[in-house]
Amino acid sequence: MDTYRVIPGIGFLCVGAVLARSLELVAGFNHLLVAIGIGFVLANSIGIPDRLGPGIATHKLWLGAGIVLMGASLTLDTILEVGATIILVVALVTTSTILVVEVLSRNVFGLATRLGSLLAAGASICGVSAVVAVAGSIDAREDQIAYAAATVLLFDAFTIVVYPIIGELLELSGTIFGIWAGVSMFSTGPVVAVGFAHSEAAGQWATMTKLSRNALIGFVVLGYATYYAGSGTNRNISVRTLWDEFPKFVLGFLVLVLVASAGIFSQGQQRSIENAYNWLFVLAFVGLGTEIQLNHLRSTGMTPALVVFLALIVSSSLSLAVLLILL
C-alpha cells in the first residue's frame, strides 16, 4: 500500500464518516445507512475523482478490522447460546441456494454452466469475493465474472433497502433479524450495515452468521474445482485451497471473543473498542456506497438477475421460516 496514494481516499472516507454520524445526531437517520447513501450519491452524481480511488479501495480492510474488534464485545456463552441454530440454518440455506441457482440456470433458463456456478457461489456464500474465488478455480471467462459480480452487487443494493423494511414490518427481534440477514443476504458489508441499522444485537448476530457462511468459501471453491477438474482446468486441488480461501480475519475475531470471555477487558476498554469498530464500519460503508454504481448495475442481464432473485426468495423465506420456528 503506497501511503501517499491512499491518504486522499482515506481522508474522503473519514469526512464521509463524520458527516454520517453528525447527520444521525442532527436528523436522527441511521449513520450506517447514511454512510452508504453518501458514497452512493457522490459516486452516481458528480463521480469519484481517480486520485481518491486507492484510498477508497481500503474500505474492505476497515470492515475486516471492525469485525475483528467486534469480537471484544461478545463472549463464548453468547455465541454458544444459538450457535447450533446458526450452523444448522447456514448449512441448510447455503446448500439449498447453490442447488436452486444451479438447477434454475442450467435446466430452466439455459445459462452457461460456469456463469451459473459463479452466480451460485455469489448468492450462497459471500458475494463478489466468492464469485472471484470460484472463478479462479473453474477458469471462468472475464465477461462471466463481470456479469456475476454485477448481479451480486445489484442484489446487495436491493437488499440494503428491502431487508430493513421487512424487518420493521414483521417486527422481528434483533436475534432473528440479524441471523436472517446474515444467512440470506449476499455480501458482508451490506449484512453488517443492515444488521447494526436494526439494533446492536442484530448487527452482532448478522456479522457472526455471515462469518460462519464466509468460512465455507474454501469448501465451495474445492467442490467446484473438483467438479470442473474433468473439463480442462489446471488448478491444483488440495486441502491448502481451504486455508488459502479462508477469511483470516475470522481468526482475529475469534481470538478477541476468547480474550473478552476471559474477562480481560474493563468496561471502559470495551466501550472504547466498541466505538472503534463503529467508526471502522462507518468508514467502510462510505466506501461500500461508492461501489454501488448504477451504470454497472445496468449491465446485469435479465436472466441472471431473475435466477438470483428466485434463489433469494427461496433462501430468504426458507431461513426466516426456520428461524421463526426454532427461536
Next chain:
Amino acid sequence: MTIDHRGLVVAARAYWSRLERDWQSVTVGALIVALTVTLEIRIPW
C-alpha cells in the same frame, strides 16, 4: 538504548506490504486493542 526510528518505519512498511488484506485487518484490530489496553487511549463517540 537508542531506537532507530527510520529503520522501524522501513521494517513496518515492508511487513505491511507483504501481508494479505485479511491479515492487515487483524493487524489494525490488534493495534487498536493494544492502544486501548496498554496505553489506555479511549476512542470517543
